[in-house]
Amino acid sequence: MSVTLSLPRADGTIEPYRLLGTPIMRPATVPTFNRIAYAAAHVVSDPLRDLDPWGRSAIDWETTMAFRHHLWSLGFKIAEAMDTSQRGMGLDWAGAQELIRRSLTEARTVPGADLACGAGTDHLAPTDTRSLDDVIRAYETQIGFVEQQGGRSIMMASRALARIAKSPDDYRKVYGHILRQTKDKVVLHWLGDMFDPQLKGYWGSENFETALETVLSIIGENKAKVEGIKISLLDNACEVALRNRLPEEVLCFTGDDFNYAELIEGDGKKYSHALLGIFDAVAPSASKALASLAAGDVATFRAVIEPTVPLSRKIFEAPTQYYKAGVVFLAWLNGHQRHFTMPAGLQSARGVLHYADIFRLADKANVLDKPNLAAERMKAFLATQGF
Numbered sequence: 001m002s003v004t005l006s007l008p009r010a011d012g013t014i015e016p017y018r019l020l021g022t023p024i025m026r027p028a029t030v031p032t033f034n035r036i037a038y039a040a041a042h043v044v045s046d047p048l049r050d051l052d053p054w055g056r057s058a059i060d061w062e063t064t065m066a067f068r069h070h071l072w073s074l075g076f077k078i079a080e081a082m083d084t085s086q087r088g089m090g091l092d093w094a095g096a097q098e099l100i101r102r103s104l105t106e107a108r109t110v111p112g113a114d115l116a117c118g119a120g121t122d123h124l125a126p127t128d129t130r131s132l133d134d135v136i137r138a139y140e141t142q143i144g145f146v147e148q149q150g151g152r153s154i155m156m157a158s159r160a161l162a163r164i165a166k167s168p169d170d171y172r173k174v175y176g177h178i179l180r181q182t183k184d185k186v187v188l189h190w191l192g193d194m195f196d197p198q199l200k201g202y203w204g205s206e207n208f209e210t211a212l213e214t215v216l217s218i219i220g221e222n223k224a225k226v227e228g229i230k231i232s233l234l235d236n237a238c239e240v241a242l243r244n245r246l247p248e249e250v251l252c253f254t255g256d257d258f259n260y261a262e263l264i265e266g267d268g269k270k271y272s273h274a275l276l277g278i279f280d281a282v283a284p285s286a287s288k289a290l291a292s293l294a295a296g297d298v299a300t301f302r303a304v305i306e307p308t309v310p311l312s313r314k315i316f317e318a319p320t321q322y323y324k325a326g327v328v329f330l331a332w333l334n335g336h337q338r339h340f341t342m343p344a345g346l347q348s349a350r351g352v353l354h355y356a357d358i359f360r361l362a363d364k365a366n367v368l369d370k371p372n373l374a375a376e377r378m379k380a381f382l383a384t385q386g387f
Helices: 061-073 093-107 132-148 159-164 168-181 208-221 236-245 260-265 283-294 298-305 308-315 320-333 343-349 352-364 371-384
Strands: 004-008 014-018 037-040 077-080 115-119 153-155 186-191 226-232 251-254 273-276
Touching (some): 004 352, 014 352, 061 077, 077 093, 093 115, 132 153, 168 208, 186 208, 208 226, 208 236, 236 251, 283 298, 298 308, 308 320, 308 352, 320 343, 320 352, 320 371
Parallel strands (some): 153 186, 226 251
């Protein structure tokens, strides 16, 4: 039985929309991939305990952990406490510590479950940073915490370092110092300023080629401690340029939520692994696509994953740093949480037309797991907006 609802359009009119998508079937067993696939996972707020939603938001830990089980059951590793979890945009370092503790404990109860944890400098305010040593100590604090909990680190880009660094050599000093003392290999994190304007000029230059030379020199000097690098510049040519020049033993993880399908498939010579926020929102589709790719069925990989790309481009459209709202919106539509609220009230960062477009594109991409529930919740959401 088809479901129809009324959705607003950009021209101010309302149109009837009939759902056409077919939900992706869940796999009977945890699938295996031939790409390393990290899903950067969101956190679920607890509006019934939120006393300071713009300051220290309450987290619904039970539902947050249940969503991690959902991702693990589909074959994903989890990139924990990253920007998808609203790190620095609603989730502070104290909240991130609790999230890391809980997720690592939870992973130990699930056979084969794996995760890596974001470690940065976000407890150090950029305006309070006086020296590179301040940045080094901040990284040591967070990476040390992850290691004490038995976890592996993703070395997140640092707003404080971006503010205080005067040259590429400053980045070499900080990264070299930290990488020489890490217990395990880490994943580096190249996050473009479209995701975080405070990271403009990271690696000591706004010019890509200059920044590329710097990051390659850091990796080359510390190969034994670098598992790979996640690059999120939303430019596939930049990622391919980096990927082609990485040492053989260092992995490239795509963080390109615009072009991930082609980057994961590869060019016949090299391919990218994945560390993506969009995998949170399209997990069943991405899981089926990756399992098909591992089985050598490239046609099914393309048929399943390519329809998710227009959806992802809508979710990650400028201002890109607010993409988390679309990710959580889909988690709510698909029944993974009871409400559509976010830490710091970030659901307000996007407008009703944006969410209506997400709904249409999610249906067309077969991403609405429970169409009837999604339609009911979309109608309720629109009612709160005056429709």
